[in-house]
Amino acid sequence: MLAHLLVGAVDLGRRHALLITALALALAALAGGFAVRHLGVDTDTDHMFAESLPWRQNEIAFARAFPTLADPLVVVIDAATPEEADATAAALAAALAADPAHFRSVKRPDASPYFAREGLLFLDTATLGPLLDQIVDAQPFLGQLAADPSARGLFSALALIGVGVAAGEADLAPYLPALESFDATLAASADGHPTPLSWQRLIGGGKLADLAGRYRFVLVQPVLDHAALAPGKAASDALRTIAARLPFVAAGRAHVRLTGEVALDDEEFSSLAQGMLIDTIGSLALITLWLVLAVRGPRLILPILATLGLGLALTSGFAALAVGTLNLVSLAFAILFVGIAVDFAIQFTVRFREAHHDIPEPGAALAATARVAGGPILIAAAATAAGFYAFVPTAFAGVAELGLIAGSGMLIAFFCTILFLPAFLTLARPRGEPAPVGFSTFDALERRLDRIRGPVLTAFAALALLGLFLLPHLRFDSDPLHTKNPHGEAMRTLHDLMDDPLTNPTSIDILTPDADAADQLAAKLDHVPEVADVLTLDRFVPTDQPKKLALIEDAASLLATTLAPREAAPVTADQIRLAIATARSGLAPALAKLPPDHPLARINADLARLADAPDDRILAMNAALTQFLPEELARLRAALAAKPVTRADLPPEIIEDWRAQDGRVRVEALATPAGHDSAGLAAFVAAVRALAPTAGGMAVIIVETSKTIVTAFTHAMIGALAAIAVILLAALRRPRDAALVLAPLLLSALLTVVGIRLAGITLNFANIIALPLLLGVGVSFNIYFVMNWRAGASRFLGTATARAILFSAATTGTAFGSLALSHHPGTASLGALLLLSLTATLIATLVFEPLMLAITRR
Structure with missing residues (x-):
């Protein structure tokens, strides 16, 4: 039939x-x-996965509790100086926030005024004490700068350093990196290519810049088009167009890169499409050849x-x-x-x-x-x-x-x-x-x-x-990262962040009933070998505050008058030349006690070259040296004004990311470097879920x-x-x-x-x-x-x-x-x-x- x-x-x-x-x-x-x-x-x-799966239900519940954390486009900014990275991140965030057609929300998690004011309280006392001692030791230098935040005041302070070295009262070892940066800026200005000086790297012997880390971040929720092969492409293109216009990016001194879930997916789709037309044509040609031979x-x-x-x-x-x-x-x-x-x-x-x-x-x-x-x-x-x-x-x-x-x-x-x-x-x-x-x-x-x-x-x-x-x-x-193109921007950026313990993206998120339950779980996770660090709402309230505040208050009492802002008279090129002469005369006795290749000796040579420079070069040098100085002095004054804080003092932008509207509190566990491979990641997830079975986040997914x-x-x-x-x-x-x-x-x-x-x-x-x-x-x-x-x-x-x-x-x-x-x-x-x-x-x-x-x- x-x-x-x-x-x-x-x-x-x-x-x-x-x-x-x-x-x-x-x-x-x-x-x-x-x-x-x-x-x-x-x-x-x-x-691509059924919503009935338990881990998908946990993921959906977390997305509902914290909708502002979904579909992240992570903008990573690094620059020649920390101040240029900060300025680029601030300008970019402001420009993106003004474009609601492409961006639903824009955040700068590392730029909260709360951290600017209370940042020193997050250091352990073993780090905080020596840091404050170095700042206090630089009191004469800082006082001169606060009184006159210009090259005129800077060179006058430089003369004081020379006097201290000549008298054997100044230890320059902690400040060698800062002096190297100072020398580089002066040399570039003498060559007619002035570059901004990083005061974050100078003040505190560069430790303040090290604590802040290399990268600055802007977290964006883009408007996605899931009907397109690359849902975030329009937003990413708009972001890159905006970033290209920023001054430090246009000058090549700052770099803006994209990573995160959206950028990784878009990059993968682009990689899939790359060469597809040529491969398809070649494949059809060979198929036709086989058909000719077959029939x-x-x-x-x-x-x-x-x-x-x-x-x-x-x-x-x-x-x-x-x-x-x-x-x-x-x-x-x-x-x-x-x-x-x-x-x-x-x-x-x-x-x-x-x-x-x-x-x-x-x-x-x-x-x-x-x-x-x-x-x-x-x-x-x-x-x-x-x-x-x-x-x-x-x-x-x-x-x-x-x-x-x-x-x-x-x-x-x-x-x-x-x-x-x-x-x-x-x-x-x-x-x-x-x-x-x-x-x-x-x-x-x-x-x-x-x-x-x-x-x-x-x-x-x-x-x-x-x-x-x-x-x-x-x-x-x-x-899944191993199936992606490792040479794409998003993947290279992600690997850079994974290699940095401050920006490790391998994490697990847990929802707890309230802040007390979150603290109890965090305390348990602290003892898990596979966990590198644990974050939750109360971790943004510094510990051991009385002892740290006492150290900060002692430093502030010594520096309050020194750092008080003053009105300085406008500076002229001739005044700067006079300050150069004063600085060189102050450095001369010190040079005899220093090796010929010491940064102070090179600075003295730079000043000699600048002494006869034309006015425009002198003024450009002044701008390069002091562009970020007032901002850094203000940042230091704010940090020395730290006050006791409690959970009630946490700002809304932090609370929004860690406490849901129904009162549940998020706990985030970060993996050790061992969690970067498949076996280590599985061990990390198993260890955390033994304490929190409903855990979610990227590692669990x-x-x-x-x-x-x-x-x-x-x-x-x-x-x-x-x-x-x-x-x-x-x-x-x-x-x-x-x-x-x-x-x-x-x-x-x-x-x-x-x-x-x-x-x-x-x-x-x-x-x-x-x-x-x-x-x-x-x-x-x-x-x-x-x-x-x-x-x-x-x-x-x-x-x-x-x-x-x-x-x-x-x-x-x-x-x-x-x-x-x-x-x-x-x-x-x-x-x-x-x-x-x-x-x-x-x-x-x-x-x-x-x-x-x-x-x-x-």
Whole structure:
């Protein structure tokens, strides 16, 4: 009955070829148009996993509690001086806040007035005491600067340093880095290229600048367009345009870089698209070449391509109807469709060539093709579809959607092959075949293999055992960062932050009922070896305040009068020259006690060069030296005015990020450097969740997505094999015959495992998708040989079936192999694994399968 139905479908296509072709074109246009209008792309990676998963529920709950922390675009600023970084960050934040079309919120977490006022209280007493002593020791110098914050006052203070050195009362060792910076600024000014002097690096012997860290941050919530391939591109482009106009950025003295979740995702999508057009054109050219070699001539190639195009359009229309939006995994359905569905069309067309050689009349040849090839193609399509459908029930929504679309696409491809392809072939009117279609040379190869089948099968058995042994040792890299382009700005910036203990982004977030519960949990986490630091709301209230305030108050009492702001008269070039002369006379006695290459000696030489400089150069030097001086003196006055603080004194901008509106308080645990690799990250997450089972955050997301994906693929692969086995048993009606299809499939899987270990490939989020392809391709190839064997064939490699399998594999390999050339590391690893699994499948099908069939009694 089935054979009769298949022959009838093919005959229907042949008899109404023009009508069927017109109908196919109309269907393709309708489905394609519907897909263009209604099939979108959802690039939100959160939607790739079911919301019912516990870790996803924790993530959603945290996002609702702290909506201002979601979808961060992290702007990282570094500059030649800390003051230039501060000024750039402040100007950038102000400009971004004025652009609500691209940015929903803008924050500067490191620029709160609270930290400017209470910052010294966050130092431990062992650091604070010596720092204050150095500032107090510089009292004469600071007093002169506060009275006259200009080069005139600075050079007068420099003369005092010289007097102190000459009298043996000044220890310059702590100030050598500051003097080096002073010398560099003076030398640049003397050369006519003045650069700003960093007073953060001068005051306190540079320790204030070190405590602030190298980077400044602006945290942005951009307006995202999840229908675009790069949702944050518009906001990122607007930000870069604004940043390029900032003075220090335009001068090359400050650098603005982007990282964070949004920038990383956008960069990944750009990496995926890079070179895609060239790779696609090259792939299509090679596919066309393989089709030429497989079926010879445009009268057969064009029907195959038309059938593929029709099937792809119908599958796209189905995707638009069934899911509406594609995620970053289900986007691959087109590649899968072309890579696997082409096999059905090639198999039918090559078998038609074989029939047309023996049967000159095209209609009869098509009917004969339907009788011998229709059944195997149907079984292959059904088994492949079942393999894909097995992924639909999994919690990994990304691959579940892919399974639904690709599985349905296999059935669509079958109907296109059995109904529309005969119509296209009829209209194309291919000529009869003058010679047999198979490979005559492969007959000799098969006979040689048959003579040594014992050793060959033994070798396969050994490789299978090796694969079984290696299977538990396959590595899965759970870090999604390893699938991204390491050379992109966002990734390079992220690695810079990971290497800096002050900006470690590997963290876990926990929601606690209130501040007291947060403090109790933080105290426990402090004793966890895998945790480097713990932050919560009360950690922004300094500890040991009485002792620290006493130290600060002592320093403030000594420096209050010294640092009091005064009105200074405007400075002129002649006054600065006079101050230069005074400074040199003060330095002269000190130089005799210092080495010739000492910074003070070089400063004296710089002053000698500047003494005769024109007025514009003198005034430019004054601006470079004192541009940031008033601001730094004000910062120092504010820091010395620190007061006792409690939780009630915390500013709103801090409370907003750490206490939710319902009173729950956030606790953040930071990983040690050991947590940067997969094993260390898993240990970090396990240690924290032992104390806080509902913990979330980036570290938990990375670990849990890994578990979800591995579990989904494990369950789906088992389900797929079971479904394929059921279909084979139902179609072939003999367990032995079903086993003859499954045995090469399992062997190819084990050969792939061996190849993975030999090639040093690590399974990751990107290339694990190759596993269902192994099932789909392997099942199709093996069914054809087994069906031929059931029909009485005793030789296989020289047949038209083998020719179709070989060129189908070449076409599939070309479609998949182009991925291996991708600029995106994850996609390249997918392409490499696909080629490896396809090679293993070909070896199992073309070598192992014929030998198994030869020794199995029919």
